[in-house]
Amino acid sequence: MGRRKVEIKRIENKSSRQVTFSKRRKGLIEKARQLSILCESSIAVVAVSGSGKLYDSASGDNMSKIIDRYEIHHADELKALDLAEKIRNYLPHKELLEIVQSKLEESNVDNVSVDSLISMEEQLETALSVIRAKKTELMMEDMKSLQEREKLLIEENQILASQVGKKTFLVIEGDRGMSRENGSGNKVPETLSLLK
Structure with missing residues (x-):
């Protein structure tokens, strides 16, 4: 009797779902450990259950070293994500400038708190x-x-x-005195290619 193929979809029964998560999590961690040993690599696995419990495992190096390397390698992406999060939390630029202008008018300067100014x-x-x-993105696009x-x-x-180089031109140098003369005193035209 062989294994039957399991259809990949959400398991409706909560207890079956928890058992499957536990078994597959253990299998995933074991496969990661084997891959680490076979390939001499550092592998980190992080899994969060449906109830919010965190499970992690690291092979090769400890988890903090792997995460530090990940952060260094993906610093630009993480910075962009952080910036995007900040953008969502702040007002649009025009509204922001209007608020700053209204708060910093001379009549309201005394009423502004330090926390408000820091914000x-x-x-x-x-x-x-x-x-x-x-601006940098637009400049890079223009440069590209x-x-x-x-x-x-x-x-x-x-x-x-290359089209011009295939043709040769007769160059007659008369007044400069650089042309060769034949025995009869007549100037001999020289042929030169346009590009050498």
Whole structure:
């Protein structure tokens, strides 16, 4: 009697779901351990059950070393996620600037608390970071399109140069005195390719 193929869908029975999670979690951790041994690699497995309980396992290195390496390797992505989270928590830029302007008008300056000023400063710094990131993104896109255009122009230039290089031109140098003369005193025309 062989194994039957299990259809991958949510298990409706809660106790069956918990048993399956426990068995498959143990199997996953065992496979990760085996892969770590076979390939001399560091592997971390993190699983969160339906009830919110956290299970983790690390092979090769300890969990904190693996997570530190992950954070270093994906620092830009994590920074972008953090920035996106901050953006969601703050007001749109126009509203933010209007609030700052209204709070900093001379009549209201005395009524603004330090906490409020710190909050506004953080929001302005975040807005500025978003604007700078967008500016950098647009500049990189422009630079990429210019590089692509440059590549096309170089290719076109090479095609034209090869077409011109196939032809030879008669160059008669008269007044400069650089041409050779034959025995009868007549100047001999020289043929030169346009590109050497």
